[in-house]
Amino acid sequence: MLTRRSMLASLAATAALPAMGRAQPVPVPAPASAKAAEKISVDARPVPAFDTRDPSRTRFGSLQYRSGLVLTSSYRDFGGISALRLDDKGERFVALSDKGMWFTGKITYGGAIMTGLVDVEAAPILGADGKPLEARGWYDSEALALEDGIAYVGFERVHQIVKFDFARDGVYARGEPIPQPIGMRRLPDNKSLESLVLVSREKFKSSPLAGMLLAISERGLDSAGNIQCWIIGGKAPATFGIRRTLKYDISDAAQLPSGDLLLLERKFSLFGDTGIRIRRIPLAAVVPNAVLDGATILEADLGYEIDNFEGIDTHETEHGETVITLISDNNFSMLQRTLLMQFTLIE
DSSP states (O other), X not given: OOOHXXXXXXXXXXXXXXXXXXXXXXXXXXXXXXXXXXXXOOEEEEOOOSBSSOTTOOEETTEEEEEEEEEEOSSTTOOOEEEEEEOTTSOEEEEEETXXXXXXXXXXXXTTEEEEEEEEEEEEOBOTTSSBGGGGXXXXXXXXXXXXXXXXXXXXXXXXXXXXXXXXXXXXXXXXXXXXXXXXXXXXXXSSEEEEXXXXXXXXXXXXXXTOXXXXXXXXXXXXXXXXXXXXXXXXXXXXXXXXXXXXXXEEEEEOTTSOEEEEEEEOOTTSOOEEEEEEEOGGGOOTTOEXXXXXXXXXXXXXXXXXXXXXXXXXXXXXXXXXXXXXXXXXXXXXXXXXXXXXXXX
8 A cells, every 4th residue: 555655755656656566656647727847946044053042952842953944935936835744754745835836845964954955846736627726716725634645635714625646646636625524614714724634544554543534723612612623534524622722723733653643833922922832642542522632842932943833744764763844834924934844852
């Protein structure tokens, strides 16, 4: 079975998957109405330290700072990155912008240090008719799950989840909306679907959540003030909640190799109460009707090199280290940055 990680090694679906004994996918031509993927150049400036007050410090909670980059491009639509998924090596990536765009490419390294991005391409996210979804008003693409060759994209404002056969068609895949769970359409327009996690059937076959899609809102609150979430893919969609604390909203989620969930959170205030947080929640705790909380493994305020972090993913190095990658959404503003940062998880 194709996994997200092996599939990412052939992002454009033009090369055979590197798996012995598995059927090789047949490249599918782009739909006649689709705009071709565009090669773009991205510049990278290193961020040598995470703590601006003490550049020599590298340990932050349960994380060790590895490296960071400030990303810029002359390509007009670069930015607004709201989700990121990586391959097994932490090199090949698929990202979303909140203008309805795919970005694909490769992170380069010098040892354990990120040095830049290469082979970057941009392409519009397509609907079932082969036309960009942005043209029908489905542009606020905020959430991405990519596993077993299937991609799911969550759109705010319209509260829709769209499914793509990414292993077969890459960025030319045509999206098909999946049925909305009850209650999802009542989410706040700009605090709607923000995180999607597809629990791999291959990796977590013993989990009752194997093959299920977890959909997490940014700040869609239930009557008790908990953040609303859904389990999709069983006989019927189920709901669960995540406790909202200290005014943090959820901006993305990812799985550790163990299966545990990492929740990326942020808060913003004109009066200075601004920061990011990462919480860890055991996968086994995700059951229908549960209200979940988790240990904080990182919390940082404006004294650190943070911005509007909206994407998180994990991978393991050849030395067995678990690396957490974060990316920020600059909102296409000259006052904000696209930051790409990596930390090592210290268990």
